[in-house]
Amino acid sequence: MSPLISGPPKALMLVVQSTSPGGMETHCVDLAREFWKRGTKVSAVVPEPSEFDALAARFEAAGAAVIRLNTTAWGEGRAEQLKRLPRLLSLIRQVKPDVIHLHTGGATGGLIVILAARLGSRATVVVTEHDVPAERPAGRDRLARSAMDRLQHGLVAVSRRNAGIRIERLGVGRRPIAVILNGVPIPPDSATERGSNRSRVRRELGLAPDSMVIGSLVRLAPGKGLNDLVHAFALVRQSVPSELLLVGEGPSRQELTDLAATLGVSDHVHMPGSQTDTCAFLNAMDIFALAVPAGSMSIALLEAMAQGLPPVITFCGPEEAVVPEVTGLCAPPNNPEGLGEVLIRLAGDQTLREGLGTAAAGYIRSSFSVGRVADDLEEVYRSCRQGLIPPRLLATSPESPL
Numbered sequence: 001m002s003p004l005i006s007g008p009p010k011a012l013m014l015v016v017q018s019t020s021p022g023g024m025e026t027h028c029v030d031l032a033r034e035f036w037k038r039g040t041k042v043s044a045v046v047p048e049p050s051e052f053d054a055l056a057a058r059f060e061a062a063g064a065a066v067i068r069l070n071t072t073a074w075g076e077g078r079a080e081q082l083k084r085l086p087r088l089l090s091l092i093r094q095v096k097p098d099v100i101h102l103h104t105g106g107a108t109g110g111l112i113v114i115l116a117a118r119l120g121s122r123a124t125v126v127v128t129e130h131d132v133p134a135e136r137p138a139g140r141d142r143l144a145r146s147a148m149d150r151l152q153h154g155l156v157a158v159s160r161r162n163a164g165i166r167i168e169r170l171g172v173g174r175r176p177i178a179v180i181l182n183g184v185p186i187p188p189d190s191a192t193e194r195g196s197n198r199s200r201v202r203r204e205l206g207l208a209p210d211s212m213v214i215g216s217l218v219r220l221a222p223g224k225g226l227n228d229l230v231h232a233f234a235l236v237r238q239s240v241p242s243e244l245l246l247v248g249e250g251p252s253r254q255e256l257t258d259l260a261a262t263l264g265v266s267d268h269v270h271m272p273g274s275q276t277d278t279c280a281f282l283n284a285m286d287i288f289a290l291a292v293p294a295g296s297m298s299i300a301l302l303e304a305m306a307q308g309l310p311p312v313i314t315f316c317g318p319e320e321a322v323v324p325e326v327t328g329l330c331a332p333p334n335n336p337e338g339l340g341e342v343l344i345r346l347a348g349d350q351t352l353r354e355g356l357g358t359a360a361a362g363y364i365r366s367s368f369s370v371g372r373v374a375d376d377l378e379e380v381y382r383s384c385r386q387g388l389i390p391p392r393l394l395a396t397s398p399e400s401p402l
Contacts, residue, residue, distance in 0.1 A: 008038040013097040013123070015045040016065070017072050019106045020250065021055045021274065022219045023299030024130040026104050030185055030370045032375075036063030039197040039375070043095050044090075049237050054276060065089055066272050068374050075131045081112055081266055088113070092120035102127045102152075111144045112332060116149045124385055126154040126377075129182075132165040132294055138338055142170060149173025154384030156377075158182050158297040160319060163395035165294065170176055175387055177395035178380050183373040184306055186365050187279065194307065195294060197283035201372045205245070205270055207284070212242040212347050213283035217278055217300035218292075220271070221248030225291030226312060232291070234263040235340035242268070242345045247281045249274040282307045286353065289313070293333035296320055306364040310356035312342050318399035321368055327360040 012035055014216075016028050020092075025084060032042045032117045042064040069084060069091070082236045092100070100117040102110050127148065133141070149155065149172065152390050156178045157163035163177050164357060186270045214233060226246070233244040246256070246269070253271060260269040275281050279302075282288070288304035288311045296315045305311055305321055311328035313320075313337075322328035329346055332338040347355055378392050391397060 008035060008040050008374075009097070009381060010098045010402065011041045011043070011095060011097040011099075013043045013045065013092070013095055013100045013232075014057075015071060015100065015102045015110075016047070017102065017288065018047065019072075019105075020051060020106075020219060020245040022248075025055050025065055025298050026182075026278075026303075027054070027130075027182060027370075029062050030183075031374060032059055032064040033062035033185075034275035041065075043067060043097065045071060045091075047071075052343055055389055057229075065095075071110075074336050085112055085116055088116040089120040092123075093223045094117055094324060097121065098156060099124045099126065100354075101120055101377075106131055111148050113241050114148050118151055124154070124381055125152045126156060126384065127152050127378065128156040129157065129162070129166060130158055130297075132162050133169045135169065137170060138389050145170050146173070149175070154178060154380050154389075156180050156380065158393060159396055161296045161315070161317060163246055167395070175384070176219070176389045177263050178384070178389045178393045179395045179397075180373060180376040180380070181368065182302060182394060183368045183370040184299060184302040184364065186369050187306055189361075191314050194283045197277075197280035201280050201284035205272060205284070207243055207245075207270070210378060212240055212287075213285045214242055214289050214343060214347070215247065215281070215285045216289050216291075216337070217247045217304065218290065219248050220246065220256060222250040223292070223294075224252075225293050226252060226256055226260060226332070228293075228339060229264070229289055229291040230269065230332060231264065231336035232289075232340035232343060233269070234265050236343045236347060238266060239344050244269045245281070245285060246271045247273075247275055247278065260326055279307060282309060285309055286349040287312060287343065289343060290315075291331075302368050303361035303366055306368075308361040310346060310353045310360060311348060312339070313340065321360075321363065323363070326356075327363045328356055 014028050028298050036042050044059040044064040045067045047051050047066045059066050100123045102113050104110050147172050260266045282304050288309040290313045313322050314320050314331050315334040316324050316330035323329045329342050331342040
C-alpha cells in the first residue's frame with residue numbers, strides 16, 4: 001500500500017479524457033499550475049489529436065510534463081484503446097506518481113485508466129466527474145462504472161446537485177462521494193485591460209462599441225441548451241437591440257446557424273469559434289448567459305463572473321455561484337420564453353447589471369478560487385484511501401445556502 005499523503009502530493013498525474021477542449025480541460029490546466037506552485041511534480045496525459053495541441057502547450061506553460069496518449073475508445077474502438085494499455089502502464093511506472101487523478105466529462109469512461117493505475121502503481125487513484133451521466137445509461141456503461149467504483153480510491157463530483165443525479169442514475173460504490181466545487185484563477189482587477197479587450201474584440205467582430213452583447217463561452221454541442229438560447233435571443237431582439245456572441249466550437253455549429261437563419265437573426269448571432277484568449281471575449285460581453293438544463297459548476301460561468309459579468313443561468317440553487325438576485329439571475333430550464341424574459345429585464349437595466357457584476361466578481365474571489373479547489377483535493381487525497389471524506393465535502397451533507 002502506498003504511504004499516506006501528508007501534504008501536497010510529490011508527484012501528481014492528471015489524466016484528461018475528452019473529445020474536444022472545453023471547461024474541464026481549462027480547469028485541469030489551472031490545477032496543474034496551482035499544484036506546480038506548491039512544489040508538486042505534475043504530469044498531464046493529453047489526447048493525441050492535433051486539436052489538443054494548444055491544450056498540451058497550455059499544460060507545459062503551467063509547469064506540467066505533457067504525455068500525449070489517447071485513453072478512450074471514442075472514435076477508434078475498444079481494440080485500439082486496449083492496445084494502448086501497455087504504454088500507459090509503462091508511463092505510469094516511469095512517472096511514479098503518488099496520486100493519479102482522472103478527469104472525465106461524464107460518468108461512463110475511464111475504466112482502462114483506472115486498471116492501469118492500479119496495476120502499474122501504488123498511487124492513490126481519484127476520479128472527478130465533471131458532468132452527469134445520461135438519463136438512461138447503457139448496460140455496458142453501468143458495468144464499467146461499477147467496476148471503476150470498486151477500483152478507485154476516491155470519487156469527486158463538482159456539485160452536490162451533480163452527485164445527486166449521478167447517484168440516482170448510476171448509484172455509488174462502497175466509497176462515499178466527495179463534492180468539490182469548481183474554482184478558477186482570480187484575475188488581476190484591471191479596468192484598463194478589460195476596456196482595451198472590449199474595444200479590440202468588438203472591433204474585430206464588427207460590433208458597435210455601444211451594442212448590447214449577450215454572450216456565452218460554451219462548447220457548441222447538444223445538452224448545452226444552445227437552441228433555447230438562440231430562441232430566447234430572438235425574443236430579446238424584439239424588445240432590445242442586441243447581439244449574441246457564442247464563443248466555442250462543436251458539432252452543433254451548423255444547426256445553430258440554420259436556426260438563427262430560420263428565426264431571422266443571422267446577422268446578429270456571432271460564432272467566432274474556439275479562442276485561446278477567452279477573457280478578452282468575455283470582456284466584450286455585457287451579459288453572460290448559460291442555458292444548460294442539467295449539471296452545474298461551469299468553469300466558463302466562474303470565469304465570466306470573475307471578470308465582473310452579470311450572469312443569467314438555468315441551474316441556480318444552493319452552493320451554486322449564482323445566488324438569485326444577488327450575484328446573478330435565474331431562468332427556468334428548457335424554457336426559451338422564460339429565459340428571454342429574464343434577459344430582457346437585465347438588458348434593460350444598467351444599474352442592475354452593474355450591481356450584479358460587482359457582486360459576482362466579489363463572490364468568485366472569496367469562494368471559488370482554484371487555490372481553494374487544490375486545498376479541498378489535498379484533503380481528499382490524504383483521506384480517501386481509508387474510505388474517509390471530510391464531512392464538509394461529503395455529497396450526502398446538507399447543501400449550504402451559500
